[in-house]
Amino acid sequence: MNPHPSKSRSTAWQTALTVLQEAQPPFIPDGAHVMTVLVEYPAGDPGAPPHRHPGPAFGVVLDGEMLMELEGEPPRVIRAGEAFWEPGGDLIHYRDGNNRDDVPLRFTVTMLCPPGQPMFVLVGEDELRRKAEVRGG
Numbered sequence: 656m657n658p659h660p661s662k663s664r665s666t667a668w669q670t671a672l673t674v675l676q677e678a679q680p681p682f683i684p685d686g687a688h689v690m691t692v693l694v695e696y697p698a699g700d701p702g703a704p705p706h707r708h709p710g711p712a713f714g715v716v717l718d719g720e721m722l723m724e725l726e727g728e729p730p731r732v733i734r735a736g737e738a739f740w741e742p743g744g745d746l747i748h749y750r751d752g753n754n755r756d757d758v759p760l761r762f763t764v765t766m767l768c769p770p771g772q773p774m775f776v777l778v779g780e781d782e783l784r785r786k787a788e789v790r791g792g
Contacts (some may be wrong), residue, residue, distance in 0.1 A: 662776035676713070680711040681734075686769070687769060689768075690765070696759065702752030706775055706776055708743040708748065709774070712743055712766040
């Protein structure tokens with residue numbers, strides 16, 4: 656039953672979709688577990704310490720600016736409304752901090768993970784030293 660009988664069927668859906676990113680992930684783990692999280696950092700916060708995700712991760716910055724750095728790539732700023740992704744696996748995610756000192760940062764991330772593995776694994780100091788030459792920044 657139409658709760659608004661005086662209104663015709665909407666056509667807004669025909670133009671409501673905007674593609675923020677398209678990516679070809681290197682793999683999607685068999686039996687993957689999927690989790691979408693909201694991350695909120697206060698102004699100037701450096702974010703999570705170096706870490707990795709065992710599967711691909713896809714995100715969108717909702718508010719503020721993220722300073723993102725992945726292994727082998729230079730740091731880059733991702734602004735509100737922009738999407739990002741990382742392939743996961745053995746790749747180190749060095750930074751995901753707030754690039755601004757005056758506003759908070761909010762972003763969502765959807766992560767795919769093989770069964771029985773944690774979504775987020777901190778990288779130790781020994782490994783950071785061994786892999787220093789592949790850091791992009």
